Amino acid sequence: MPDDATEPRTTTAGGAPRFATAPPSSILLPGDPPGRLRALTTDDWRLELDLSRTDDVPRWTYYPPDLSDDDARRRVDRSLGRARDGIAYRYAVVGPDDDVVGSVGTTIPDGVPEVFYALLPGGRGQGLATRAARALADWALSAGHTEVRLYTLEGNDASEAVARRAGFAARDTVTSTARDGAVETMTCWVRTAAS
Numbered sequence: 001m002p003d004d005a006t007e008p009r010t011t012t013a014g015g016a017p018r019f020a021t022a023p024p025s026s027i028l029l030p031g032d033p034p035g036r037l038r039a040l041t042t043d044d045w046r047l048e049l050d051l052s053r054t055d056d057v058p059r060w061t062y063y064p065p066d067l068s069d070d071d072a073r074r075r076v077d078r079s080l081g082r083a084r085d086g087i088a089y090r091y092a093v094v095g096p097d098d099d100v101v102g103s104v105g106t107t108i109p110d111g112v113p114e115v116f117y118a119l120l121p122g123g124r125g126q127g128l129a130t131r132a133a134r135a136l137a138d139w140a141l142s143a144g145h146t147e148v149r150l151y152t153l154e155g156n157d158a159s160e161a162v163a164r165r166a167g168f169a170a171r172d173t174v175t176s177t178a179r180d181g182a183v184e185t186m187t188c189w190v191r192t193a194a195s
Contacts, residue, residue, distance in 0.1 A: 017111045018086035023139045029131040033096035037104060037132055040079055040090040047092060047100050048072040050120055057118045060156045082107075093132055095123055104132040106140060106148075113140040114149045117162070124158075133166040137191045147192045154185040163189040 029035035051057045052067040067075065082088040090105035101123025106115050115136045117129050137148040150168050152159040163170075168189035178184045 016085075016087055017108045019089075019106075019108055019113075019143075020086075021143055022083075022086065023089050023106065023136065023143075027091070027135045027139070029093075029128060029135060031127055031131055033126055033128075035096060035126075035128045035131065036094045037091035037135065038094055039083070040076060040092055040103070040105075042073070042076055042080065044092050044100070044103075045069070045072040045076045047103060048075045051103060051118050054118075054120055060153055060159060061116070061118050063118060079105075091132070093117075093119060093123060093128055095126070095128065099123075101128065102132075104129070104136060106136045112147060112149055113137075113145050114151065115140075115166075116150070127165075129162045130165040133162060133168075137166060137168070141191070141193045147190050150189040150191075151186045152189065154187070160187065160189075167191050167195055169195060 025039040027037040029037065049067055049069065049072040052063050052065055052072065057063050058065040064071070079088065079090045083090070088105055088107035090103055092100045093102040093104055095101040099122070102117065102119030104115070104117040106113050108114070115133050117133055119129050123129075133150065140148045148168075150163050150166075151174075152163060154173075168191045171188045171190045173185055173187050175183055175185050
């Protein structure tokens with residue numbers, strides 16, 4: 001019989017899956033250079049703004065391009081609400097000089113945790129995305145989930161390298177319709193407790 005952590009709770013509004021337990025509000029990212037994750041706060045709206053204005057972030061993620069200040073604030077507020085509901089948790093990725101260099105998070109659609117991330121150019125090439133993805137996958141697996149997923153869009157070689165280094169293995173490809181109506185092909189990466 002599965003324990004409570006592997007059975008996602010559902011919200012009263014709409015029955016969306018949610019986590020049975022919340023991840024910690026702060027997670028150290030050992031390695032060189034050192035880093036950490038800290039739970040997103042209302043002050044992180046500028047991070048949302050910067051990510052939306054980094055050319056390749058909207059291309060490879062769900063970030064809309066060129067958010068306004070108000071839209072960036074609303075996006076953070078929505079993320080904080082989803083955390084209160086246990087649907088998704090987002091973190092600011094903090095680099096070695098206490099600079100916020102990106103965002104990482106986990107959500108649980110269909111009852112299986114997924115990890116996602118986006119880093120500003122100044123935070124790339126240091127292993128922070130890999131360590132952040134690994135840390136959130138470690139948390140989900142230690143909480144009793146049997147697998148964690150990560151999706152990359154076809155052609156996003158850098159994100160595929162992060163997935164591999166974080167211990168995920170490509171499982172299959174799926175197609176979906178993008179915001180602009182174009183069909184996208186994504187690779188589903190999976191990490192299990194045994195991998």
